Amino acid sequence: MRIVIRAIVTLLMVGVLNFVLFRIIPGDPAKLLLGGARSSVTAEQMQALRQNWGLDRPLFPDQVIDYLSATIQGNLGYSFKFRGRHVADLILERLPATIALVGLAQLIAIPWGVMLGLYAGWRRGGAVDHIATATSLALYSTPSFWLGMLLVVVFSTALGWFPGYGAYSPGAITGSLGSFLDYLLHLTLPVTAVALGLIGQYVVVARAAMSDVVTEDYMVTARAKGLTNRQMLMRHAFRNAMLPVVTLIALNLGYVVAGAITIEAVFAWPGIGGLTVEALNARDYPVLQGIFLLLGASIVVANLVADLAYGFLDPRVRQ
């Protein structure tokens, strides 16, 4: 219960931060919203608008509460750039592309990264361990969008195997099998870039978890009981080492949306990241706020899931 309350408080803080940021931008929000039309609006009209929008009331608590309650009802305001469209609509429109990208990358990264990391930790000092550790540390420190640019240079420009831009080829007929394959082809390079970054993280954490487990006393006991290597691994080491790994996976489900922003920018992928770049360039604050709220919410929920999963999996915490 305390975990849930803490998550809600964090979300409220995200909302309040959103509100504060929007209000410290110089200039009256009413003027900001009217944009180019500002010179042709009379002072009386402005006053009426301010009253209409509730801008004449005190900032705290009236306006904050207004803002938060509107946000909870799903009203995230209107975009500056996209001709006054609902921010919530814009975000929902872009969300599937990001989920496809990030979801596919996770599906690839989790089994590979975890297995490789656990194996490296189990056979510490072996050849696999040396190679996996060095590679994953390098991947861990590489900005994944740069990796994406390299993939474009090699596999798109030089070899011409995969497209390096957008989600569909121009002139593709939507809804056909051909367009689906075309979509998958476009997904290949961005998914690879996201997945490689994730694999780096999973290998580092899974290896560290396994290294901690193999020095535990119960492993010595297991060996003394005469268990074979395989039995030790399956009965004792694997499940204990998976604890921190599962937590990281749950956490990552929230963080990768943010992490994929720069990669989407490289590949002009039409997801949340692409929207972020457009909003940043146009200084479209309502959209930026909406994205921040989405990222904040997904991170808070992921943290909640990680906490709950840990409590569920670890009997020591459950009691």
Next chain:
Amino acid sequence: MSEGTVRYPPRGRARAIKSFLRQFLGRGGAQAGVLCLVFFLVLAAVPNILVGPLQTAINATGDFLAPPSSQHLLGTDDVGRDVLNLVVHGARISLTIAVLATVISLVFGTTVGISAGYYGGRVDVWLMRLTDFFFVMPSFVLALVITPVILEVWGRGGDIFGFRPSLFVIIVVIGMTSWAFVARIVRSQTLSLKERTFVDRARVVGSSNIVIMVKHILPNLVPQITANGALVVAGAIYVETSLSFLGLGDPLQPSWGTLLALAQRAGAASAGAWWDLSPGVCVLTVSLSFVLIGNALDDTFNPRRRVIP
């Protein structure tokens, strides 16, 4: 855990430092990390001597997107600037941003952590609630919304302490959003340190709370702070590169991230101009060096870890 830093008499201290250095440098990763860092620090210290003044679109010397040649070892970018020149000057910008942001984050995180751990009670509860928020929200996500707003408030003209305002804003924003990790570690260490007898002794002779925190507790935290400081630098480089890549850097004082953003905008990757992507190699090398150094410091200071290779 921090036995290694309990006060030594002068000669013992020299010996302790020597044995620390031997252990630290005995790790292959640490050696490689230190060597790479020294190399980049030299680049950052004297870029003008090595490659001449920063090239701009006006004093550019080469063709557009020319591949590497004997005149331009790393080729040229889309307006004819020498990429080697840009990368070397970028070292100064990127490293300065990362190091200054880390200093802010360490000072703030340590202050919050010590106060929370030392005073306990309500101070602890409230400071830790604040820390939890920044711990959960990644620095990159916070900086993504805070930076453009603050840039709008301050404007992009003039300079602050020799930095363009946009760089200054990025330094402060990264620093103020990446301290939570440090605060947590410092707090947990302070909780155990404040129960030690040397703190009681200081209190009995009448030292104030501030003196106890600064003179008696802080020196014992140095190992944890430096080990994590190296990791904070790596994180700061990552956040700065990503933010600059999204266009929040300053084209007049280009960091490695800004150079990559310019390359992306010029379509360098789809033109096959791989040399224009070389700033990424520097980001990778520097942040890997800091990770290796941080890990080696952690292993050296933490006796439990020393057992595990």
